[in-house]
Amino acid sequence: MAARNRQWVLAERPVDRAVRSSDFRMVETPVPEPKPGEFVTRVIYSSLAPVMRFYMLDGAAGEKPLEMGEVMRGRAVGQIVASRHPAFKEGEIVQGKMGWQEYAVSDGSPYWMMYKVHQRIVPVSTALGVLGMTGFTAYFGLFDIGKPKTCEMVLVSGAAGGVGSSVGQVAKIAGCSVVGIAGGPDKCALLTSKLGYDAAIDYKADDVTAALDRLCPKGIDVFFDNVGGPILDAALSRINKYARVVSCGGISQYIAGTKDPYPLKNAYLIGRLNALLQGFFIYDFEARFAEAEQAMAGWIKDGRLTYQEDILDGFERMPEALIRLYQGANRGKQLVRVSADPF
Ligand SMILES: NC(=O)c1ccc[n+]([C@@H]2O[C@H](COP(=O)([O-])OP(=O)(O)OC[C@H]3O[C@@H](n4cnc5c(N)ncnc54)[C@H](OP(=O)(O)O)[C@@H]3O)[C@@H](O)[C@H]2O)c1
Numbered sequence: 411m412a413a414r415n416r417q418w419v420l421a422e423r424p425v426d427r428a429v430r431s432s433d434f435r436m437v438e439t440p441v442p443e444p445k446p447g448e449f450v451t452r453v454i455y456s457s458l459a460p461v462m463r464f465y466m467l468d469g470a471a472g473e474k475p476l477e478m479g480e481v482m483r484g485r486a487v488g489q490i491v492a493s494r495h496p497a498f499k500e501g502e503i504v505q506g507k508m509g510w511q512e513y514a515v516s517d518g519s520p521y522w523m524m525y526k527v528h529q530r531i532v533p534v535s536t537a538l539g540v541l542g543m544t545g546f547t548a549y550f551g552l553f554d555i556g557k558p559k560t561c562e563m564v565l566v567s568g569a570a571g572g573v574g575s576s577v578g579q580v581a582k583i584a585g586c587s588v589v590g591i592a593g594g595p596d597k598c599a600l601l602t603s604k605l606g607y608d609a610a611i612d613y614k615a616d617d618v619t620a621a622l623d624r625l626c627p628k629g630i631d632v633f634f635d636n637v638g639g640p641i642l643d644a645a646l647s648r649i650n651k652y653a654r655v656v657s658c659g660g661i662s663q664y665i666a667g668t669k670d671p672y673p674l675k676n677a678y679l680i681g682r683l684n685a686l687l688q689g690f691f692i693y694d695f696e697a698r699f700a701e702a703e704q705a706m707a708g709w710i711k712d713g714r715l716t717y718q719e720d721i722l723d724g725f726e727r728m729p730e731a732l733i734r735l736y737q738g739a740n741r742g743k744q745l746v747r748v749s750a751d752p753f
Pocket of ligand 1: 458459460461543544547568569570571572573574591592593594597636637657658659660661662663690691692693734735736737738739740741742743744
């Protein structure tokens with residue numbers, strides 16, 4: 411085991427501005443030794459998520475805001491290297507809230523949301539992507555809130571990102587037509603060539619409303635929204651009666667939206683068309699994670715679902731990897747390889 415544990419801690423809060431690398435400071439501490447009832451995990455891959463900006467500011471969805479100097483919060487997958495916990499054995503692969511560090515000590519209590527990784531049909535990185543919170547967000551957001559029916563039209567924003575790269579394929583499995591919205595021609599090509607989308611809209615180049623008229627001529631039945639703002643407004647203008655709008659996230663508003671939220675013009679159509687707009691929090695589905703994992707793994711096994719990961723090498727690149735999400739640089743699930751993948 412290494413002698414030192416590198417950690418990224420919070421150095422500045424990104425108040426009213428984008429996240430910067432200088433918001434984080436790297437420190438070194440001794441690798442923790444497990445006390446009775448604890449285990450130590452060596453992080454292999456670390457997950458990056460847009461919500462992390464809120465951890466740095468005011469917490470998010472029931473989480474406490476980080477203290478200055480506290481290890482940055484985040485999920486990771488790793489291998490247990492030392493254990494004095496009866497239920498977690500050395501050598502096992504687990505995923506949980508290990509934070510931005512090379513080694514994490516945990517007592518396995520509910521706060522950590524530590525799960526053993528069972529599905530080894532694919533690289534362990536997928537435990538943070540398609541077979542982790544990201545894929546589960548796609549699964550429960552689509553099925554439990556979007557409730558797609560065969561032959562319906564499903565529209566997805568942020569379609570080439572971590573969540574979006576699964577939503578389109580899962581909606582196709584449900585027998586729907588699927589259109590994705592993403593930024594740039596390369597991402598749009600990825601949507602239709604690999605990620606199961608029937609058609610793609612480049613919101614940076616196309617008139618989104620005109621493209622919706624062309625690609626969804628009968629209107630939208632389910633809108634899975636990852637971005638909010640003007641794209642949400644354009645989609646609302648084309649929803650059908652009884653449409654379901656899944657408000658998964660609103661990354662376009664994560665900085666500007668707190669002070670000057672985008673003024674939606676078409677929200678009135680929700681009421682007029684007996685539609686539903688609903689948000690959700692993935693951790694509220696914890697009791698059913700195994701269901702999502704089993705379903706997604708089954709679809710991977712039978713070739714109906716693929717996954718898209720964007721992996722940067724090196725723990726020192728954690729801040730850079732997070733910033734990529736807000737800049738739209740990532741293709742699929744953004745991860746950092748923190749140490750050698752043993753598989
Ligand atoms: N409800 C929940 O429990 C839950 C759980 C997980 C994630 N989420 C939410 O789901 C969404 C996707 O998360 P993810 O982890 O999969 O991230 P992601 O989609 O992999 O990364 C973020 C993507 O957002 C797009 N984006 C950034 N700024 C934008 C803007 N101003 N307008 C339009 N698009 C913009 C970029 O793609 P382009 O290049 O296409 O712009 C970027 O690649 C986020 O809103 C996140 O907060 C919610």
